[in-house]
Amino acid sequence: DGGITQSPKYLFRKEGQNVTLSCEQNLNHDAMYWYRQDPGQGLRLIYYSQIVNDFQKGDIAEGYSVSREKKESFPLTVTSAQKNPTAFYLCASSIGPSTGELFFGEGSRLTVL
């Protein structure tokens, strides 16, 4: 079955550590996105990529980094510069940049101890 796989599902890290969240899709989608969701809040866009080797900052990119070396993969690194990283992270993809339909992974819940 085609879909988006995020790992790990739960992650704990100590302050000052970088952590990388994995996102892989086998839907052959061109566009991929990372969102952050805090309890009771909406989704805020961190980074997005429309094609391989290209990505743009979203609304809250500070303290995060991404790469898009392959069409299928869009990993997100939460760096120690991110002041409040505890959150639910969602990866999504879409066929192209013009569609309103995103397909989401199951999310990664990061807790900083």
Next chain:
Amino acid sequence: GQSLEQPSEVTAVEGAIVQINCTYQTSGFYGLSWYQQHDGGAPTFLSYNGLDGLEETGRFSSFLSRSDSYGYLLLQELQMKDSASYFCAVRDWAGTASKLTFGTGTRLQVTL
């Protein structure tokens, strides 16, 4: 930048109809989407309006008025399983890049 406004909470009785409104401000508007999210889960796509008018998918309908920067999601024959958060999201273009920006969500509680 973009801004979207939707009510924070709505309560309705099982079997009833509920409408969730969304107003937006953005440049380069391309379309309005709606998503459902149950607690602890990922959002799932419900509908997309690229043009003015009504789109119907089963018990759910979505409406867009581009001139009013306004849309709504209509849920009919409410069921308990419809209790969830509902998000509107705008697709817009900034230069050569397109992104989807979400509202803060409306929590729908369906009661007996």
